[in-house]
Amino acid sequence: MIKHEEIQRHTIAVLVDNESGVLARVIGLFSGRGYNIESLTVAEVDAKEKLSRITIVTSGTAMIVEQIKNQLRRLIPVHKVHDLTIEGPHVARELALVKVCSTGEKRVESLRIADIFRARAIDSTNESFVFEVVGATEKVDAFIKLMEPLGLADVSRTGVVAIARGPNPI
Amino acid sequence: MAHHDTLNGAEILLKALVDQGVEVIFGYPGGAVLPIYDELFKQNRLRHVLVRHEQAAVHAAEGYARSTGKVGCVLVTSGPGATNAVTGLADAQCDSVPLVCLTGQVPTHLIGNDAFQEADITGITRPCTKHNYLVKDVNDLARIVHEAFHVARSGRPGPVLIDLPKDVVQSKGEYQPPSKVKSKYKPQVKGDIKAIEKAIDMIAHAKRPIFYVGGGVINSGPAACQLMTQFVRMTGYPCTLTLMGLGAIPGSDPLFLGMLGMHGTVEANMAMHDCDLMINIGARFDDRVTGKLEGFSPKSKKIHVDIDPSSINKNVAVDLAIVGDCAHVLEDMIKVWKAKQCRVDDKALKTWWKQIDQWRGMDCLAFEGSNKLIKPQYAIKRLYELTRHRNPYICTEVGQHQMWAAQYLKFDLPHHWLTSGGLGTMGYGLPSAMGVQMAHPDALVIDIAGEASIQMNIQEMATLVQHRLPVKIVILNNQYLGMVRQWQELIHGGRYSESHMTHHPDFVKLAEAFGAVGLRATKPDEVDGVFKEMMAVDRPVIVEMLTDASENVFPMIMPGMAHNEMVLGPEDKSRDKPGSEEDGMVLV
Ligand SMILES: Cc1cc2nc3c(=O)[nH]c(=O)nc-3n(C[C@H](O)[C@H](O)[C@H](O)COP(=O)(O)OP(=O)(O)OC[C@H]3O[C@@H](n4cnc5c(N)ncnc54)[C@H](O)[C@@H]3O)c2cc1C
Ligand SMILES: Cc1ncc(C[n+]2csc(CCOP(=O)(O)OP(=O)(O)O)c2C)c(N)n1
Ligand SMILES: [Mg+2]
Numbered sequence: 001m002i003k004h005e006e007i008q009r010h011t012i013a014v015l016v017d018n019e020s021g022v023l024a025r026v027i028g029l030f031s032g033r034g035y036n037i038e039s040l041t042v043a044e045v046d047a048k049e050k051l052s053r054i055t056i057v058t059s060g061t062a063m064i065v066e067q068i069k070n071q072l073r074r075l076i077p078v079h080k081v082h083d084l085t086i087e088g089p090h091v092a093r094e095l096a097l098v099k100v101c102s103t104g105e106k107r108v109e110s111l112r113i114a115d116i117f118r119a120r121a122i123d124s125t126n127e128s129f130v131f132e133v134v135g136a137t138e139k140v141d142a143f144i145k146l147m148e149p150l151g152l153a154d155v156s157r158t159g160v161v162a163i164a165r166g167p168n169p170i
Numbered sequence: 171m172a173h174h175d176t177l178n179g180a181e182i183l184l185k186a187l188v189d190q191g192v193e194v195i196f197g198y199p200g201g202a203v204l205p206i207y208d209e210l211f212k213q214n215r216l217r218h219v220l221v222r223h224e225q226a227a228v229h230a231a232e233g234y235a236r237s238t239g240k241v242g243c244v245l246v247t248s249g250p251g252a253t254n255a256v257t258g259l260a261d262a263q264c265d266s267v268p269l270v271c272l273t274g275q276v277p278t279h280l281i282g283n284d285a286f287q288e289a290d291i292t293g294i295t296r297p298c299t300k301h302n303y304l305v306k307d308v309n310d311l312a313r314i315v316h317e318a319f320h321v322a323r324s325g326r327p328g329p330v331l332i333d334l335p336k337d338v339v340q341s342k343g344e345y346q347p348p349s350k351v352k353s354k355y356k357p358q359v360k361g362d363i364k365a366i367e368k369a370i371d372m373i374a375h376a377k378r379p380i381f382y383v384g385g386g387v388i389n390s391g392p393a394a395c396q397l398m399t400q401f402v403r404m405t406g407y408p409c410t411l412t413l414m415g416l417g418a419i420p421g422s423d424p425l426f427l428g429m430l431g432m433h434g435t436v437e438a439n440m441a442m443h444d445c446d447l448m449i450n451i452g453a454r455f456d457d458r459v460t461g462k463l464e465g466f467s468p469k470s471k472k473i474h475v476d477i478d479p480s481s482i483n484k485n486v487a488v489d490l491a492i493v494g495d496c497a498h499v500l501e502d503m504i505k506v507w508k509a510k511q512c513r514v515d516d517k518a519l520k521t522w523w524k525q526i527d528q529w530r531g532m533d534c535l536a537f538e539g540s541n542k543l544i545k546p547q548y549a550i551k552r553l554y555e556l557t558r559h560r561n562p563y564i565c566t567e568v569g570q571h572q573m574w575a576a577q578y579l580k581f582d583l584p585h586h587w588l589t590s591g592g593l594g595t596m597g598y599g600l601p602s603a604m605g606v607q608m609a610h611p612d613a614l615v616i617d618i619a620g621e622a623s624i625q626m627n628i629q630e631m632a633t634l635v636q637h638r639l640p641v642k643i644v645i646l647n648n649q650y651l652g653m654v655r656q657w658q659e660l661i662h663g664g665r666y667s668e669s670h671m672t673h674h675p676d677f678v679k680l681a682e683a684f685g686a687v688g689l690r691a692t693k694p695d696e697v698d699g700v701f702k703e704m705m706a707v708d709r710p711v712i713v714e715m716l717t718d719a720s721e722n723v724f725p726m727i728m729p730g731m732a733h734n735e736m737v738l739g740p741e742d743k744s745r746d747k748p749g750s751e752e753d754g755m756v757l758v
Contacts, residue, residue: 021304025296032297063483070480076301076321076355 005061009038010085011092011162012069013170017077018044018052025075026054035068036060039094039137039159051079055161082170084162092162096140101128102151110150117143128153179308179339180209183272186315188215189348190270192243194234194608195219196227200247201287202274205339219608219637222629224251226601228258228329229627232267233605236588237563239391241268241322242605248274249287252333253294257595259329260298264592265414266389268327270318271299277337278306292333300328305335308343316351325357326478327389357477361494361502369449369473369490370506376447377518379407382430385414385591386452386476387496388584394497395419395584398451401504405514408526410438412453413576414591421580427526428535431459432727433573436736437529439725442467443733444525450474452496455485456592465732475499534725534738535577543718544694546571546646550578550618553644556701561586562614563606567599567623570652573723575618597626600643604630607639614642614705621647621714622671631684634710642704643712645677648719656722660737661729681712690714 016022023042030037038057045053058068065083072081084090098119100110103126110129114121119133133143137160144155164170177185183206187195194217199207210218221227224246231242246255252273262269276285292302301321303314311334318330373379381402387394399419402409409419410430419426428435430442442448448470453459460466463485472488474481475496482491492499537547550571564579566572566589581587588606590598599617607615617624624645634641654669681688687707691700697715704711725736 021292021296024293028296063487066483067480070478070482074326074478074480079354 005063007059007061008065008085009057009059010065010083011090011160012056012058012072013080013082013084013162014054014056014072014078015045015080015170016052016054016075017079018050019077022052022075022077023054025077026056026072029071029075030058030068033067033071035064041159041161055159057160080170082164084164087164089165090162091165092136092160093134094137094140094158094160095132095134096144096155096157097122098131098133098144098147098152099128099154100131100147100151101153103127106150110147113143113146113150119143176342177345178205178209178342179311179334180206182308182311182343182345183315183334183339184209184213184216185345186312186348187243190316190319191240192216195243195245196221196230196234196605197245198224198227198247198251200249200251200274202248202276202336203245203251203272203334203339205336206245206272206274206334218245219604219633221601221604221633223627224254225258225597226604226627226630226633228255228262228269228271229595229598229601230605230608231269231271232258232262232265232598233565233588233602234609235267235269235605236602237585237606238609239585241270241319244269244271246271246273247287248276248291249289252291253289256295256298257593259295259331261590261593261595261598262329263298263300265590266327266385267329268322269329270315270322271329271331273331273333275304275333275335278335279337281335291331295331298329299331300326302331302333304333305338308338308341311338311343312346313351316346316348317353317355320351320353321355324355326481358493359477359495359498361475361492361499363502365490365492366499366502367506369492370503370510370512372447372471372473372490373405373449374507374510374512374514376407377515378441378444378446378522379405380427380441380445380448381407381409382412382442382448382450382453383409383415383418384412384451384453386454387415387418388452390452390496392584394495394500397497397500397504399423401500401507404504404507406519407449407514408441408523410434410442412456412459412591413589415453416576416587417581417584420582422582427530429576430733431456432461433577433723433725434459434727435577436532436534436725436738437526439727439733439736440529441526445470448472450476450488451500452476454481457485460485461727461735462730462732465734467733532738537721539694540718541694544691544697544715546574546648546715546717546721547578548694549644549646549697549715549717550574552697553616553618553701554579556698557614557616557705560614560705562616563588563603563610565589565599565603565606565615565617567617567619567626568594568596568653569620569623570648570656570721570723571618571620571623571646573653574646577723596620596623600624600627600641601630603641603643604633604637604639607634607641608637615640616642616644619643619645620652621645621649621674621677622651625674628680631681631686631710631712635685639710640708641710643710644704645712645714646717647674647677647714648717648721649674650719652719653723659722660726677712677714681710684710686710686712688712688714690716692716
């Protein structure tokens with residue numbers, strides 16, 4: 001039965017008209033139908049055509065993920081829906097700003113780990129750093145975890161943006 | 171071109187409606203739409219039907235749309251006017267009815283300020299419209315109206331709402347004709363020909379096939395219904411129709427097995443269960459149709475034709491999907507069938523029909539007559555016999571009477587059966603009949619009602635009388651929320667919690683109070699006479715039939731059961747073991 005099928009995570013790229021209410025339609029669709037949103041990012045990508053790109057990371061059985069994509073396609077301001085997870089290789093990144101407050105040994109250690117993760121310190125005071133770390137979700141997760149004992153104070157993440165590898169646009 | 175700038179928003183709106191072919195608006199005025207009503211007053215191309223409640227305006231527009239194939243049009247004021255329309259919009263969304271609903275809104279500078287009669291109606295209706303718009307600039311108005319009509323009628327039809335702030339309809343702007351507006355919304359209508367060829371191959375080789383046909387064929391239009399009938403007859407395969415599909419092929423055709431689903435016939439449900447090929451054309455595997463999914467037609471391959479990809483593989487995984495409009499796909503199917511000179515497997519088909527005829531022979535819609543009490547089934551049967559020569563349009567409310575109407579009436583023409591299927595809205599029938607009668611002034615239009623449902627929009631009697639709409643309302647009065655009582659009897663141990671409704675008005679006097687005609691039958695031998703009298707009157711009529719309160723609708727698939735587990739009647743012992751509601755139909 002459908003219910004017992006395997007749950008998989010999918011990254012979906014959606015091209016929409018950049019008009020008021022469009023994000024509410026997308027989010028309302030997910031909440032109204034009980035779909036999962038793990039992450040959602042949105043920004044205008046084509047100012048001339050007034051198009052925004054939404055990247056959604058969601059999870060569900062194959063049938064549910066197919067439903068999600070078809071339901072997204074039903075929305076009038078939605079022009080393209082691409083499942084990057086099944087359409088071929090793609091790269092996915094997210095950015096996090098991580099505030100760490102510590103002094104002495106811990107402060108040195110946080111800098112050392114930041115260096116390993118190629119995170120940059122983009123703000124610093126005598127008792128704090130703000131690191132900017134970019135990478136796959138797992139890498140960002142790992143970085144934040146390592147910062148926890150070193151005075152982790154605040155985190156802000158963008159959520160995933162993704163794009164297919166190779167020359168073709170969506 | 172300067173004269174283009176001389177129109178105000180309200181003029182632009184009405185011009186756009188006329189250019190979209192609107193003839194009738196169902197509406198109700200209020201502060202936010204006064205400028206629009208002012209323009210309506212000054213013209214005579216658009217007729218306006220003043221309803222008594224905004225919900226009824228939407229159902230009336232649904233009746234108009236479903237009986238004509240055109241887009242229905244509604245105009246209501248902001249705040250309470252708009253929120254009153256919400257049930258109608260949700261109904262149209264569930265049953266794929268093309269509507270454009272215009273709502274007034276407070277002036278743009280007051281939006282978000284909790285202004286008088288402000289409601290965030292685009293927010294409220296986002297999940298129950300196909301799309302909605304808030305017009306912020308008068309120069310977008312014409313484009314949005316044209317696009318709204320295009321969206322409402324294209325692809326899977328549905329209701330579209332346009333929210334019109336008062337200042338926008340009062341300011342001056344430029345009109346754009348429909349030809350100037352290009353919409354990016356272009357749903358696929360032609361089916362993939364490779365898939366169609368594969369389907370024909372499967373259809374030609376089937377041994378126990380069945381056509382499972384739904385509202386999508388009705389939506390697709392008269393041509394689709396003709397093609398559907400032609401294809402069914404070419405193959406000689408059995409065909410069942412959903413509640414929404416009734417009339418898609420003639421009800422009197424011997425290949426028609428009756429409706430399927432929770433209150434479908436034995437032959438339709440058993441054939442669905444035992445078939446080896448299910449050919450679904452424009453139906454959506456609704457839970458009232460499938461019953462328990464694990465037990466749903468376990469032995470069959472399934473083909474599904476639907477214009478909305480989200481209907482495919484939603485509830486039931488299919489073997490072959492064809493996305494497209496029914497008329498287009500059916501036309502190609504018939505072409506391919508002829509080109510390949512397909513022949514059906516006569517021997518297998520004969521055996522299959524022999525089996526089906528055995529199920530048919532059970533005569534599952536038989537009921538015990540009475541000469542004391544009016545059996546509701548009897549009343550519907552007599553209504554059918556006495557009115558069929560006039561090809562009436564039949565609307566219904568929601569409940570047992572609705573199911574008996576679906577079971578005992580035969581529709582030889584499409585678009586003559588209007589019922590609330592998806593949302594199951596009590597109060598749908600009377601206003602819907604009003605809309606049908608507006609579109610077809612000379613036709614016989616009947617609302618089959620329960621005494622409870624009719625009271626949900628009874629106020630529209632006044633509208634009927636005012637606009638001289640001679641709708642006939644037949645109330646099967648069983649003194650109960652009958653459908654609820656049936657479930658309580660069968661599933662909740664006979665505990666009739668709040669389903670016995672008393673203190674009804676005297677419906678005959680009520681009809682007269684509205685200026686209509688009231689008739690009543692209390693015994694079986696009065697039924698014919700009352701129906702004949704009803705037909706002879708050229709005014710709105712309420713007929714009250716006092717029916718046997720104890721009757722239930724059978725056959726019935728209990729919640730959590732499969733097609734081959736129907737309860738056939740009051741004597742059937744399997745009725746005492748209801749399944750779980752988790753995976754099957756849910757309550758009324
Ligand atoms: C009390 C009660 C009891 C009920 N009992 C039953 C019952 O026993 N049996 C029953 O059948 N129903 C019953 N219903 C109705 C049920 O709830 C559903 O409304 C109904 O079954 C849906 O019909 P459908 O599958 O034809 O789909 P519709 O709701 O008519 O949907 C049409 C489908 O066709 C598609 N479509 C639309 N236009 C086109 C086009 N141009 N080309 C191709 N595809 C198109 C749509 O995308 C959609 O998937 C009952 C309702 C009530 C209130
Ligand atoms: C607006 C609304 N409220 C409640 C229901 C639940 N409901 C379904 S049928 C029904 C009873 C209808 O009674 P009546 O109109 O007398 O018809 P009957 O079943 O007796 O023929 C009820 C309450 C509904 N479908 N719609
Ligand atoms: Mg009743």
